[in-house]
Amino acid sequence: MLFGRTKSQLPTPEDALPGREQQPWRLGQHLVLKTPVQAEEVPEGMEVAVFGLGCxxxxxxxYWQVDGVWSTSVGYAGGITPHPTYEEVCSGRTGHTEAVRIVFDPKVVSFADLVKKFFEIHDPTQGMRQGNDVGTQYRSAIYFTTPEQEQTARDLTKVYGDELARRQLGDITTEIRPAEEAGYYFAEDAHQQYLAKNPFGYRCHANTGVRFPATA
Known part of the structure; x- marks a missing residue:
């Protein structure tokens, strides 16, 4: 229990940790894609997608293996505490979910394709968890950056939700919010491209085993 709460309950603004005014770490080049990790100003014609899907x-x-993806980063989104640390997020007192930010070329890979992959590689019915990973930081989320992304996210969530319902696999709990409202704070350098640095590191893919319907 954390101040009367569990790690599966989001903190109130009064309970949240204060955080800090600025990011206290510097990030360099993407270890795999050789592009900027902290790509705040994306190249012309590129789009940004932000997903929360567990670890x-x-x-x-x-996502860094998908054709058309220019850069990826990991960070903390959808919470209260500004510029949190990994340990603070893990405490359950920041309200963030672990997120991946994807800068992509929509002429090569569509946002819809990224959303379909999102649904296939995690279990969007588990609420505040993914497999054995339990807590608010593991909740499912899509943070859209354009009105078109919002419409696509909602349409495809319904399609996949109907398929899961048909198979009696539960209801989708994915949070869908504007990225601007949710916020995104880059994680520490040690977590960026972690599995390129640590090839035998931890991977959690607690998916449903259900492919996205081919007719959608």
């Missing part, structure tokens, strides 16, 4: 190490590894 961010494995999620980033999957």
């Amino acid at each position: 961010f190490w494995g999620a980033e590894e999957i």
